[in-house]
Amino acid sequence: MAGGGAPVPEGGSGKKSVDFQLNMVPFIDLLSVLISFLLMTSVWTQVAKIDVKQSPNQISDEPQQEKPDEQKLNLTVLIKSTGYSVMAKSAVVKDIEKKGDAYDSTVLSEVLKQQRDLNPSNEELIVTCEDKIPYQEMITVMDIALEYKLTGISVQGVDAP
């Protein structure tokens, strides 16, 4: 067999052969066992998480007291049925209309990047959704926010007008 093992003898001349065949059988055994183990333990669907802070108005319906901190940016992305609306310091920065049936995440990405560059110390973002918005859209906005290191994400609900 090719994985023969020991040196091949060179007739009766007495000289040792330089042709050495490595015993491959244990190596193949090891690889077979390893493949079996990895196949049995493999996880084919990679599930991960996006984590958020629970905003206070989700716990209570009572009106929350606003902090009198005027310096706070309060960067907010409102996901409406008509598109996105980015707000900062309670003023609308940009309204991003839908492109057909799809939300324009490219423009949102640019706006969030711009806001991040303007306010590098701010890592907080409030994601506000209307009730009828699909869950995937909220995750898309969070994903874009995390891309620009806006890690302090909180989620709020808002009733559609």
Next chain:
Amino acid sequence: MAIKKPGKRPFAPWLQENDVLNKGGKKHGGVADLLLTPLIDMFVILVVFLIMNFSATGELVNISKDIQLPKAKVTSMLERAPVIQISPSTIAIEGFKVGDTEDIGKDPDLRVPGLTEKLQEMRKVDEMMHPGLPFKGQIVINAHKDIDFKIVRKVMMASAEAGYTAINYAVLTAGGKKAEGAAEGG
């Protein structure tokens, strides 16, 4: 037609002189050399691929057939926590059904008492099992991607009422990157 002796016959005239057909030809030994190099190459590639896909944590979330998770690029690793499953038909916690999604969606009340009760029970069990340790309040929401936000909001409210304030949304990784210092839950 003459009767021929049975035996091996060449399909082409130039094979007439081949050793295989020639009985009086050179005799081979009984041991055949099997070429193992391609086999080992294939095994090595397979092992490398499987090791790259290997997950030491295993499958923490069982995804049922009627739940299609949303996809995200920037994610962090999932940890063991109670799982709330929201499918288009039912809402369940750790496999126990707490209500129909449609009924809960239609209910004008934002609270889900059945879910809150179940979570409070789980919190008590958790605190009994880990005395002296602070309650982490972590929960995993495993929701279908097309579910209305209203349902997710109600589930979040029920979780918050029971003290589970660190909400983790289960997502499928879309070949992206890991979040650096991803949001602190709570």
